[in-house]
Amino acid sequence: MNTTAGTTPPGTRDEREAAQWVERMFAAIASKYDLLNHLLSLNIDRSWRAALVRRLSVIFSEPESKVLDLCCGTGDVMLDLEKEGKGSIFGADFCHPMLVAAQAKAARKQSGASLFEADALQLPIADHKLDAVSIAFGFRNLANYNSGLQELHRVLKPGGMLAILEFSQPPGLIMKTAYGFYSRIILPAIGSLVSGSPGAYKYLPDSIQKFPSARELVRMMNAAGFVNTRFELLTGGIAALHTGLAAGRV
Numbered sequence: 001m002n003t004t005a006g007t008t009p010p011g012t013r014d015e016r017e018a019a020q021w022v023e024r025m026f027a028a029i030a031s032k033y034d035l036l037n038h039l040l041s042l043n044i045d046r047s048w049r050a051a052l053v054r055r056l057s058v059i060f061s062e063p064e065s066k067v068l069d070l071c072c073g074t075g076d077v078m079l080d081l082e083k084e085g086k087g088s089i090f091g092a093d094f095c096h097p098m099l100v101a102a103q104a105k106a107a108r109k110q111s112g113a114s115l116f117e118a119d120a121l122q123l124p125i126a127d128h129k130l131d132a133v134s135i136a137f138g139f140r141n142l143a144n145y146n147s148g149l150q151e152l153h154r155v156l157k158p159g160g161m162l163a164i165l166e167f168s169q170p171p172g173l174i175m176k177t178a179y180g181f182y183s184r185i186i187l188p189a190i191g192s193l194v195s196g197s198p199g200a201y202k203y204l205p206d207s208i209q210k211f212p213s214a215r216e217l218v219r220m221m222n223a224a225g226f227v228n229t230r231f232e233l234l235t236g237g238i239a240a241l242h243t244g245l246a247a248g249r250v
């Protein structure tokens with residue numbers, strides 16, 4: 001299997017098995033997901049999501065705009081976007097228990113967002129319907145990154161914005177060493193203790209390690225037909241926020 005095509009969880013032989021592994025893994029940790037997210041990132045994940053929402057706010061301030069938060073998980077980005085914007089917001093994920101958690105959170109917050117279950121690689125959306133797509137910490141888990149980018153390009157209107165928030169590899173030596181120690185030793189220990197799912201928190205640093213660099217992701221976005229593609233490193237490069245605009249087909 002080509003390991004740069006997409007995520008390659010342990011023991012999986014092809015894209016179908018990789019997607020199933022990811023879906024089952026998120027189903028197993030869904031009830032502890034929010035707690036672990038904020039705990040393991042020392043709450044810094046909130047500022048990363050806020051940066052993503054700020055980047056999309058120009059588009060989403062239009063009342064007619066349609067924005068999809070893909071791989072929405074328990075719905076935090078979707079709900080933050082809704083708070084800041086005026087358009088219609090949708091959330092999609094292929095993991096049912098994550099969507100159930102998102103639905104419950106949306107109901108508590110009296111959200112008008114619409115949720116649906118779908119695979120990011122085969123979205124039930126006609127061509128060129130969306131003004132923006134956000135995807136926070138979901139893209140790394142796709143079984144095929146190029147297919148994912150092509151699918152996102154397909155559903156965006158020409159000029160529509162894709163914003164990908166994802167873990168990255170810090171470029172500086174000190175940050176790289178400190179984060180390497182944290183993500184390889186501390187994070188799997190706490191993650192497996194709290195979630196009861198050791199595989200999930202071993203997969204997290206492994207999948208970050210294998211994920212394309214920020215520059216490589218720019219190149220892949222450009223190849224899929226995005227223009228004005230750029231990225232911003234967050235917290236010394238632990239995370240990166242990529243944005244690009246869908247151009248006509250290349």
Ligand SMILES: C[S@@+](CC[C@H](N)C(=O)[O-])C[C@H]1O[C@@H](n2cnc3c(N)ncnc32)[C@H](O)[C@@H]1O
Pocket residue numbers: 019022023026037070071072073074075076077092093094095098118119120121135136137138141142143
């Ligand atoms: C790390 S969580 C991120 C959730 C949320 N965006 C956040 O910021 O907390 C990744 C989510 O991506 C979803 N996901 C992974 N691969 C997917 C795919 N191919 N299609 C749809 N959802 C997917 C998982 O089910 C999971 O809910």
